[in-house]
Amino acid sequence: ENRWSLHGATALVTGGSKGIGQAIVEELARLGAKVHTCARNQQELDKALLHWQSLKLDITASVCDVSSRTEREELMEKASSLFQGKLNILINNAGTSLYKTALDIKEEDYKFLMSTNLESAFHLSQLAHPLLKASGEGNIVFISSVGGFVGFPVSSVYGTTKGAMNQLTRNLALEWAKDNIQVNSIAPGPIITPLLLSYFDAKDSIRNVENMGVPLGRAGEPVEIATVAAFLCMPASSYITGQVIVVDGGMTACRF
Numbered sequence: 357e358n359r360w361s362l363h364g365a366t367a368l369v370t371g372g373s374k375g376i377g378q379a380i381v382e383e384l385a386r387l388g389a390k391v392h393t394c395a396r397n398q399q400e401l402d403k404a405l406l407h408w409q410s411l412k413l414d415i416t417a418s419v420c421d422v423s424s425r426t427e428r429e430e431l432m433e434k435a436s437s438l439f440q441g442k443l444n445i446l447i448n449n450a451g452t453s454l455y456k457t458a459l460d461i462k463e464e465d466y467k468f469l470m471s472t473n474l475e476s477a478f479h480l481s482q483l484a485h486p487l488l489k490a491s492g493e494g495n496i497v498f499i500s501s502v503g504g505f506v507g508f509p510v511s512s513v514y515g516t517t518k519g520a521m522n523q524l525t526r527n528l529a530l531e532w533a534k535d536n537i538q539v540n541s542i543a544p545g546p547i548i549t550p551l552l553l554s555y556f557d558a559k560d561s562i563r564n565v566e567n568m569g570v571p572l573g574r575a576g577e578p579v580e581i582a583t584v585a586a587f588l589c590m591p592a593s594s595y596i597t598g599q600v601i602v603v604d605g606g607m608t609a610c611r612f
């Protein structure tokens with residue numbers, strides 16, 4: 357067995373048409389996994405699929421809004437039929453943010469963030485459990501955030517979804533260890549994606565990215581999260597479970 361390969365593994369990655377999810381999909385496929393992904397926007401998904409076909413990567417995709425319970429069930433049925441009921445990897449990546457102060461958050465805003473970021477990750481993990489168990493070697497990776505550890509302005513509910521996700525990581529790791537399912541989480545710092553750029557558009561200048569108190573002196577690239585996600589799914593990391601790995605250029609090293 358090659359400890360540094362994903363050859364023959366099957367993977368479901370949510371939110372793969374852009375940003376961090378897209379980089380994870382590509383990294384897993386390059387390392388030999390068969391990957392299925394989803395997003396809400398069909399056109400962007402089709403564009404990504406064309407790109408992956410040109411790279412000869414084994415990637416399929418379908419439209420799914422992970423904030424919908426029925427759509428999550430349909431997504432897992434799709435993955436199950438594609439991979440004959442066996443899944444090695446579930447990456448709960450789809451997520452979003454609203455840049456509003458706590459007092460400006462409306463009831464719909466709260467529900468939208470909770471269902472998109474947290475309920476989706478919990479329910480998809482539940483739905484994936486039989487498939488992960490059947491594969492014999494299962495891995496769940498949550499894409500959390502440094503916002504789940506430290507406070508940032510205008511992200512109270514976002515930070516809450518990610519803090520809860522960090523705790524969910526430890527609980528599921530404990531419950532599902534007997535089924536040989538490892539459960540870990542990655543907490544990225546600022547990563548250059550459409551989501552981060554939309555925040556800086558809102559705050560005038562992308563130059564702010566360079567001024568975020570990151571000791572490495574720059575924002576991260578999506579691939580710098582994707583490589584860690586791939587590692588967590590490889591036999592190389594077979595003794596790591598229940599952990600939240602911070603990947604933030606040192607941003608929170610001086611804040612705990």
Ligand code: NDP
Nearest residue numbers: 371373374375376395396397421422451501547549550551
């Ligand atoms: P982007 O907005 O750039 O990309 C998000 C991806 O998820 C897109 O493919 C999007 O496609 C999809 N998506 C969003 N909502 C849904 C939904 N309801 N159902 C299905 N797919 C969905 O975000 P990032 O790549 O920046 O973020 C990915 C994850 O990383 C998120 O969980 C985010 O919280 C986390 N993160 C990001 C950081 C950053 O600095 N960028 C920092 C820390 C954490 P579509 O819109 O078509 O649905």
